[in-house]
Amino acid sequence: MLTQSILFVVLIVGGTALLSWPLGLYMKWAMDPSDPSSGIAGWKNRAFRVVGGPLTAQDQNWKRYMLAMLAFNVVMFVVTYGFLALQQYLPLNPDGKEALEGSLIFNTAASFTSNTNLQHYSGEVSLSYLSQLGGLMWLQFVSAATGITALVALARGLAGRPLGNFFVDIQRAAFLVLLPVAFVFAILLVLGGVPMTFSGSAIATTLEGVQQTIARGPVAAFVSIKQLGTNGGGFFGPNSTHPLENPSFWTNIIEMIAIILIPMACVWMFGRVIGRIRHAGVIFAVMLAFIAIKITGAVYFETAPTQAFANLPIEQTVGNLEGKEMRFGPTGGPLWSVLTTSTSNGSVGSMHDSLNPMTGLMPMVGMWLNATFGGVGVGMINMFLYIIVGVFIAGMMIGRTPEYLGWRVEAREVKFALFALLAHGLFILGGTAIFAATAWGADTLNNAGPHGFSEILYEFSSASANNGSGFEGLGDNTVPWNLATGIVMLLARFIPIILPLAIVGSLSAKRRSTESSGTLSVEGGVFATMLAATIIVIGALTFFPAATLGPIAEHVITMN
Amino acid sequence: MQSLLASIRIAAVTMLICVAGYATAVWAVARAIAPATAYASLITSQDGTIIGSRQIAQAFTRPEYFWPRPSAVDYDGAGAGGSNWSPTSSDVADRGREMVERYGATSENPLPAELAAASGAGLDPHISEAGALYQVARVAEARGLDQSRVGALVRNAAFSPGGFLTQDRIVNVLELNLALDRL
Known part of the structure; x- marks a missing residue:
């Protein structure tokens, strides 16, 4: 049992780490070709110019790049809002889905634009196939592509080069990176038994003569990009616990690999664009260490049997099975819960609300840090913020001017970085405080006591981390929840993209110095330790008091 | 304004390729290689x-x-x-x-x-x-x-x-x- 669990975890995390290396190489080739005007790259560039029009012709500075990104995201939001708001009049609606409520449409459009995929609806109950594919799946492609473009622009700036052109980069990310990988994974899922049909629900008459309506749809295509783009929004309400979204042990493995593959490859791509692959290796190792600790914690705490059955004649030899599926084995649920929250994916392979209290803390820690691989593109950007702060602190400690890759880090850059990092804490803790103290939150809980508090804390963590998973017992389809989390998701998406670009804009206006023996090397153990310490001090300690009121209190009170 | 125009053009093309093209391709392959499970077994x-x-x-x-x-x-x-x-x-x-x-x-x-x-x-x-x-x-x-x-x-x-x-x-x-x- 123990050896099987360890083997399982090592196979998935280690295997994906190996796969991410060639993918990182490919992503560098696709996103940042060394000679974009000749050969295959030149041919592709001309195609992208035809699509994007005259604005694609020249490089943009950080402000123009950012404005182009925002303009495109506005279009994303508006188009999807339209699809959702008009779904009852549009085609591809075989089950006759009705109109959606206004605040839910806002929340859903914000959620998928911001790559969060928090879902206050249940897909098979509320959405037409056109809303699912044309609205949401489209955003799953282009919002993930937005993350990749932001990272590649940041990396180019750090390399001392022009940032590039957003309208070219977004097409590179969507067509050259996400589309082919998504197609491969979709076919693997089809082979694993995931349905892919445009027919409406099937009506069955069961062996005992009862009618059962079985919702289905174009699931395989949707699930593939949902996992790869750290989107996480399920085709069905209960996401990848649903047997049609995740039919077997093997599809579960494929889907878990898809969760962390591109976030891992993004680190390698970053290293190649800045020309410092060893530095990327150090960052990768720090991220991997955090993930390993969380996985160990989650798998360990989830071996405790369901506490509520303690005094009943029920077998106590297996772990907690509430909210879990038999086909994934005992380690599948807790492992998935860590992977999906370490990245900003947010799909679920077991019900997080029904995890043991301390297991439920691990996903929350993942969302609080939000940089241990993190979202596609943006995870590495979040890590960049920690690096700026870490380098600054280290510089103060050794009494030298802090530098990163030869750029002098000064008060302005650190202020930006800290503001972006602390905004995350403010959104989570501020939101939780307001909703825990008022009927907005209290009336929507599914569990009493500290677990109820955890439901609110988790929801805001998920929104601010652009994660999208939830303690789904929470009755979150209310106007206050839809508006509050909708606004948090949008702010928490764009602040940590805009400010890092501003930092790079500010850095690259300075003269770059060559690194000497006096500067802190970014390729060694000292840097790794410094970075890990910064993450723990800023990321984890901010949230520790809230954790004691939620999962830790529940653990102490009930698990004995 | 020009940015919005470029965005709309790219939105239309991504919609065409990443949604219509991609979903149709996966659907066609699914029908061919896994006809039973493609319709939910x-x-x-x-x-x-x-x-x-x-x-x-x-x-x-x-x-x-x-x-x-x-x-x-x-x-x-x-x-x-x-x-x-x-x-x-x-x-x-x-x-x-x-x-x-x-x-x-x-x-x-x-x-x-x-x-x-x-x-x-x-x-x-x-x-x-x-x-x-x-x-x-x-x-x-x-x-x-x-x-x-x-x-x-x-x-x-x-x-x-x-x-x-x-x-x-x-x-x-x-x-x-x-x-x-x-x-």
Whole structure:
């Protein structure tokens, strides 16, 4: 049992780490070709110019790049809002889905634009196939592509080069990176038994003569990009616990690999664009260490049997099975819960609300840090913020001017970085405080006591981390929840993209110095330790008091 | 303004390629290489009516059938979901008590845990081999069959979901019940 669990975890995390290396190489080739005007790259560039029009012709500075990104995201939001708001009049609606409520449409459009995929609806109950594919799946492609473009622009700036052109980069990310990988994974899922049909629900008459309506749809295509783009929004309400979204042990493995593959490859791509692959290796190792600790914690705490059955004649030899599926084995649920929250994916392979209290803390820690691989593109950007702060602190400690890759880090850059990092804490803790103290939150809980508090804390963590998973017992389809989390998701998406670009804009206006023996090397153990310490001090300690009121209190009170 | 125009052009093309093209391509390949599962693994009887999906649990309450895990949504295939109750909550304890009573479990013969715990989607088609064997006596008695014969059927249907990566074998309840009806 123990050896099987360890083997399982090592196979998935280690295997994906190996796969991410060639993918990182490919992503560098696709996103940042060394000679974009000749050969295959030149041919592709001309195609992208035809699509994007005259604005694609020249490089943009950080402000123009950012404005182009925002303009495109506005279009994303508006188009999807339209699809959702008009779904009852549009085609591809075989089950006759009705109109959606206004605040839910806002929340859903914000959620998928911001790559969060928090879902206050249940897909098979509320959405037409056109809303699912044309609205949401489209955003799953282009919002993930937005993350990749932001990272590649940041990396180019750090390399001392022009940032590039957003309208070219977004097409590179969507067509050259996400589309082919998504197609491969979709076919693997089809082979694993995931349905892919445009027919409406099937009506069955069961062996005992009862009618059962079985919702289905174009699931395989949707699930593939949902996992790869750290989107996480399920085709069905209960996401990848649903047997049609995740039919077997093997599809579960494929889907878990898809969760962390591109976030891992993004680190390698970053290293190649800045020309410092060893530095990327150090960052990768720090991220991997955090993930390993969380996985160990989650798998360990989830071996405790369901506490509520303690005094009943029920077998106590297996772990907690509430909210879990038999086909994934005992380690599948807790492992998935860590992977999906370490990245900003947010799909679920077991019900997080029904995890043991301390297991439920691990996903929350993942969302609080939000940089241990993190979202596609943006995870590495979040890590960049920690690096700026870490380098600054280290510089103060050794009494030298802090530098990163030869750029002098000064008060302005650190202020930006800290503001972006602390905004995350403010959104989570501020939101939780307001909703825990008022009927907005209290009336929507599914569990009493500290677990109820955890439901609110988790929801805001998920929104601010652009994660999208939830303690789904929470009755979150209310106007206050839809508006509050909708606004948090949008702010928490764009602040940590805009400010890092501003930092790079500010850095690259300075003269770059060559690194000497006096500067802190970014390729060694000292840097790794410094970075890990910064993450723990800023990321984890901010949230520790809230954790004691939620999962830790529940653990102490009930698990004995 | 120019940025919006470029955005709209790119939005249209990504919609065409990443949604229409991609979904159609996956759909066409699925029809060709996995026609049965592409339509959600439906099982039909000889007269052509749909009995269910082999991937989706359906309700069984009669003693002559094996029963699946409890479902928080009463096996609603068009509105799946879990209980979302904390494993420390009294709600889970109450359901556990109900299931103990339903199966007549005692401390000498405790109930396999999955038969008391609701699954994530409420549609888990599987129970453990132990959970099926636990029900053999009831099923055999209701059908007037030999226990060893029903037990053999369970062992025959049980499989290891992840090969060498998993220890416990599981059984698909609907398929097991169909096999039972064929006996």
